[in-house]
Amino acid sequence: MQIHPSNSNQILPNSFISAALLIIGDEILSGRTEDKNLNFLAKSLNEIGINLKEVQIVGDVESQIIESLNNLRAKYNYVFTSGGIGPTHDDITSLSVSKAFNDVFEKNLEAEQILFNHYGKENVNEARLKMAFLPRKAKLLENSISSAPGFIVENVFVMAGVPKIFQAMFEAAKKHLISGNKTYSIEIKTFLTESAIAKEFANLQQKYPQIAMGSYPGIGQTSLVFRGINYEEIETVSKEMNNIILKIEVNKK
Amino acid sequence: MQIHPSNSNQILPNSFISAALLIIGDEILSGRTEDKNLNFLAKSLNEIGINLKEVQIVGDVESQIIESLNNLRAKYNYVFTSGGIGPTHDDITSLSVSKAFNDVFEKNLEAEQILFNHYGKENVNEARLKMAFLPRKAKLLENSISSAPGFIVENVFVMAGVPKIFQAMFEAAKKHLISGNKTYSIEIKTFLTESAIAKEFANLQQKYPQIAMGSYPGIGQTSLVFRGINYEEIETVSKEMNNIILKIEVNKK
Numbered sequence: 327m328q329i330h331p332s333n334s335n336q337i338l339p340n341s342f343i344s345a346a347l348l349i350i351g352d353e354i355l356s357g358r359t360e361d362k363n364l365n366f367l368a369k370s371l372n373e374i375g376i377n378l379k380e381v382q383i384v385g386d387v388e389s390q391i392i393e394s395l396n397n398l399r400a401k402y403n404y405v406f407t408s409g410g411i412g413p414t415h416d417d418i419t420s421l422s423v424s425k426a427f428n429d430v431f432e433k434n435l436e437a438e439q440i441l442f443n444h445y446g447k448e449n450v451n452e453a454r455l456k457m458a459f460l461p462r463k464a465k466l467l468e469n470s471i472s473s474a475p476g477f478i479v480e481n482v483f484v485m486a487g488v489p490k491i492f493q494a495m496f497e498a499a500k501k502h503l504i505s506g507n508k509t510y511s512i513e514i515k516t517f518l519t520e521s522a523i524a525k526e527f528a529n530l531q532q533k534y535p536q537i538a539m540g541s542y543p544g545i546g547q548t549s550l551v552f553r554g555i556n557y558e559e560i561e562t563v564s565k566e567m568n569n570i571i572l573k574i575e576v577n578k579k
Numbered sequence: 580m581q582i583h584p585s586n587s588n589q590i591l592p593n594s595f596i597s598a599a600l601l602i603i604g605d606e607i608l609s610g611r612t613e614d615k616n617l618n619f620l621a622k623s624l625n626e627i628g629i630n631l632k633e634v635q636i637v638g639d640v641e642s643q644i645i646e647s648l649n650n651l652r653a654k655y656n657y658v659f660t661s662g663g664i665g666p667t668h669d670d671i672t673s674l675s676v677s678k679a680f681n682d683v684f685e686k687n688l689e690a691e692q693i694l695f696n697h698y699g700k701e702n703v704n705e706a707r708l709k710m711a712f713l714p715r716k717a718k719l720l721e722n723s724i725s726s727a728p729g730f731i732v733e734n735v736f737v738m739a740g741v742p743k744i745f746q747a748m749f750e751a752a753k754k755h756l757i758s759g760n761k762t763y764s765i766e767i768k769t770f771l772t773e774s775a776i777a778k779e780f781a782n783l784q785q786k787y788p789q790i791a792m793g794s795y796p797g798i799g800q801t802s803l804v805f806r807g808i809n810y811e812e813i814e815t816v817s818k819e820m821n822n823i824i825l826k827i828e829v830n831k832k
Contacts, residue, residue, distance in 0.1 A: 352793050355631045356764070357621030358804060359795070364636075368610030378608045380643070381636035383617075386793070390633070413774040414794035415781035453777030488796060511609070521666040524706030528668035540605050540639070541667035542612070543741060551611060 375506030409487030662740030
């Protein structure tokens with residue numbers, strides 16, 4: 327299923343709206359830069375009931391960007407990209423997106439005007455003007471803090487790599503997104519090891535397959551996370567697990 | 580090309596050995612946990628001349644793990660996975676890897692013995708014993724700090740999600756990896772904007788296509804990064820760019 331941003335005032339009956347993130351940039355793969363956008367996007371999408379299902383990270387390589395983008399946009403309701411929309415020769419995201427959609431790559435007059443307004447027309451050299459070249463079908467993703475040309479093509483949101491700008495563009499993107507049901511989570515902790523509660527935890531998962539249950543080892547403790555769209559239900563189930571844990575603790579003494 | 584770990588004492592003439600990382604875990608996609616393994620692996624591989632070319636992040640979903648793993652292991656010399664090898668029901672990486680290779684999933688006696696030695700035989704319950712079930716073809720990735728069963732199947736290295744254990748397993752993995760030529764990088768900074776140097780920077784890239792050149796905007800400055808396997812060459816080219824920058828700065832005054 328593809329959801330087009332123009333239908334954004336419609337609330338789908340489907341509780342699970344899916345999304346993917348495509349991070350573009352040699353600097354992430356070489357270790358020079360630590361990505362900060364994944365965690366922000368994961369949390370922000372969760373807030374509005376959209377499930378981030380997959381992330382791909384590729385270098386500044388046109389064929390890789392096109393392949394990943396076409397794969398992800400066919401599989402998920404929304405795809406967000408991060409990086410590669412600046413003025414230098416290694417910024418090839420906009421052109422790659424255009425090719426992925428077999429679209430015409432041309433100067434977007436609205437984007438050009440934003441650059442003129444921001445820098446003054448006399449300061450918009452060839453490199454800056456390059457940022458106004460977008461796929462013909464692109465709709466601009468206007469944002470308050472940057473004249474960088476974030477844009478939307480169908481279900482793909484093309485955004486900057488710099489975290490502050492990525493975040494501002496996501497704020498702008500939100501009004502184009504269809505929200506799903508929010509996923510709530512409850513985390514409980516125990517000093518028991520994962521293996522001491524694994525069997526009962528698996529039984530509980532079988533009893534409530536609609537709730538996603540994960541176990542994460544920490545230093546001297548184990549965290550159990552319950553996730554679902556019905557808060558009361560995950561509250562009930564996490565209490566059930568808490569009682570099981572208490573019994574195991576008592577039996578150990 | 581697939582490189583098999585057993586040939587690890589052979590240095591290939593190919594300078595570019597490629598790798599991918601597959602991060603497995605709902606906790607990364609929900610935003611609960613920030614991944615720390617990507618940046619560590621990127622830097623560590625770089626040190627030994629292996630290029631990290633792609634990263635995929637998927638949830639605890641068998642079909643997703645199998646699809647991503649089969650895709651990546653066909654495309655790159657090495658694949659590292661992170662996460663999902665613990666004792667609880669949401670730890671499904673080992674079984675998924677086994678299925679991806681159409682291998683028999685069975686108890687590995689060596690892995691069982693490590694668990695017995697670590698915990699004491701009487702403390703290895705069903706959940707802990709689950710960690711000893713591996714693909715038949717698996718070779719153990721022994722490491723100093725954990726009894727968790729990291730393992731190797733062909734060109735795939737299956738490692739833990741907990742950063743400290745991931746790092747220890749990578750140390751163990753290193754002796755099975757064929758090194759390539761190390762990629763060196765030099766970074767220069769300027770107070771000029773990206774757009775002020777974009778044209779000359781692109782010209783330089785055309786002149787030296789064998790060097791990867793990237794531009795990264797920062798607060799009040801621009802970083803230019805030159806990467807290549809010949810240190811003297813990137814030093815020369817970065818100095819050439821430095822001289823160009825000086826001229827542009829002078830012309831601006």
